[in-house]
Amino acid sequence: MTDEQHFEDGVAVLKKMIGGPDAERMRQGWREISPDLERLILSFVAGQIWTRPILDLKTRSLCTVAALTALGRTTALELNVRMALGNGATKEEILEAMLHLAPYAGFPAVWDGMKIASRVMGETGM
Amino acid sequence: MTDEQHFEDGVAVLKKMIGGPDAERMRQGWREISPDLERLILSFVAGQIWTRPILDLKTRSLCTVAALTALGRTTALELNVRMALGNGATKEEILEAMLHLAPYAGFPAVWDGMKIASRVMGETGM
Amino acid sequence: MTDEQHFEDGVAVLKKMIGGPDAERMRQGWREISPDLERLILSFVAGQIWTRPILDLKTRSLCTVAALTALGRTTALELNVRMALGNGATKEEILEAMLHLAPYAGFPAVWDGMKIASRVMGETGM
Amino acid sequence: MTDEQHFEDGVAVLKKMIGGPDAERMRQGWREISPDLERLILSFVAGQIWTRPILDLKTRSLCTVAALTALGRTTALELNVRMALGNGATKEEILEAMLHLAPYAGFPAVWDGMKIASRVMGETGM
């Protein structure tokens, strides 16, 4: 496959996960920081990782939410909570994936993560 | 519920996930380090977290594997790869949950995690 | 012991450490995010960890402050600076426990931690 | 050498890297938090580390920016982006040192780092 095909796959999967307007808003934010950052996130992260088989999008979302909560990467966590909702995870499942991490990453990481998830869920009305 | 009930729940869920002999071997290792460590892992981590509803054991395992790979906690990761296999995750799904993290936690964390998973899977013949 | 007893122990120790009004405010924040988060923080973290023997509350506070500073968990660090003051640590001791970490966790972590401690101490007038 | 000499070396190298007014503003911030923090940053970090031979200031800056981006230490990263610009790194080189880390520390860390770098570069007009 070519880079352009991966990029188009990435654009499509991002839209599918968070909807067209939010996808455009995210892309614009990355592009303003660096056009190469936008391009690599779409062609590699979205286009070559999220399109892989074996695990469905919802399971991928819960694993990503778990890892980002543990690492304390709050900016990407906010986006991934939105993606998880778009991928069919319920509010309860997302919060549970975080609470499950309390004995593994500690309560402080879980507290920060759940605070972000609550805010996102409040805004999206879900 | 009482501490004893949580402890018994934890013993049962650990056995269910990795089998009786491995569960006993793990418990002995924790007990030799500290009887309180064994007690809290069984009554709290196994008995009060892994027994919660909303997410099934396999999804919990994949999320835990993702978080421990990201954090680089290799001792607990080895145990959790065994638990994931016991909880019905296939070898391919466990490796995929790790590979999915490459753009989130970096390839070095994924490389270390997949090395451990490969070794465990080789030993268990799965 | 039962979960209820651990919970009551947790409520009592949290009140003792930061006072009734602050304890209620913290609990409400956790409850709004997730009633289970509040329950586990009180019954496990406060009720089963902070009530253990061998180390006094002040030493536990300084160790927690050290670990949270190193990990960069700023939300929980703010609460734990308040708890440390309530547990009898002086302003100087808390800042010193952070400065001591400069060669272990690096100056950036210490800078962030001391900034939080200064702000908390300014607000509490201590 | 004496502590005073290291301190003077540190004051000089900080001024050289970010200019007199910014150096004074940073020092005041550290001093308000803790006079010992200011003293150790100047006499040890600036005076004994940044003055070492073998690597030039620009290379040191790019390595520091890389490490702080990976660790997610955003307060110190902002200062070090300014220092990197003062040490002769171009805007493009600083962003590239961050983007290079995507496969090593993950895109979320790079996204946060590049956002800070963009803001600093916008403010300094560079």
Added chain:
Amino acid sequence: MTDEQHFEDGVAVLKKMIGGPDAERMRQGWREISPDLERLILSFVAGQIWTRPILDLKTRSLCTVAALTALGRTTALELNVRMALGNGATKEEILEAMLHLAPYAGFPAVWDGMKIASRVMGETGM
């Protein structure tokens, strides 16, 4: 460009950095763990990141060594010390890039990193 072209670029740049026999040995290790891991490391990490302009290979190596030392990713650090030597960094420069991090990532991370670098350098006779 196509995936195959990125892959070939990655194979070429890895060979250039650590030599043909070591490149083959590394690839075999990744392939045994997971053919997809080998493929993504070559086509993305080596083929699309290490081939980028703006920073030369030696500067990229020193930044990578800095980030991996800070993160404590020892398996990848060992490989990257070899790559840094192949990219023209001297033994002294690599150790200096690590020592420079002492105030940023702490002495324990630096100690672990320099131990690995010393061993690699002893083995390669550099």
Added chain:
Amino acid sequence: MTDEQHFEDGVAVLKKMIGGPDAERMRQGWREISPDLERLILSFVAGQIWTRPILDLKTRSLCTVAALTALGRTTALELNVRMALGNGATKEEILEAMLHLAPYAGFPAVWDGMKIASRVMGETGM
């Protein structure tokens, strides 16, 4: 004060904490890796941090053990468990400082830390 005085202070405090033969063995290990690493550990970490007032050596040791357990820095943790014993912390207090971190840094970090502490305590007969 001069660097030499800080260095001598560092040599003295290290000897006091782990005894002459172990201090010499540690210093030799650092010197073989890098004479500058040995010099900075003794003159800065030991000579300027561990000699500070406000917190006694035992409290400093427990805070360091807590931070290194949380960060997963196992090489330095082993040394600091020895130092904690030399500074008057009992075996029980050291293990308790680690167990206390379970809700903050997670059980995997605590498990690794307590394993190291158990081994050190077994070897030293304490």
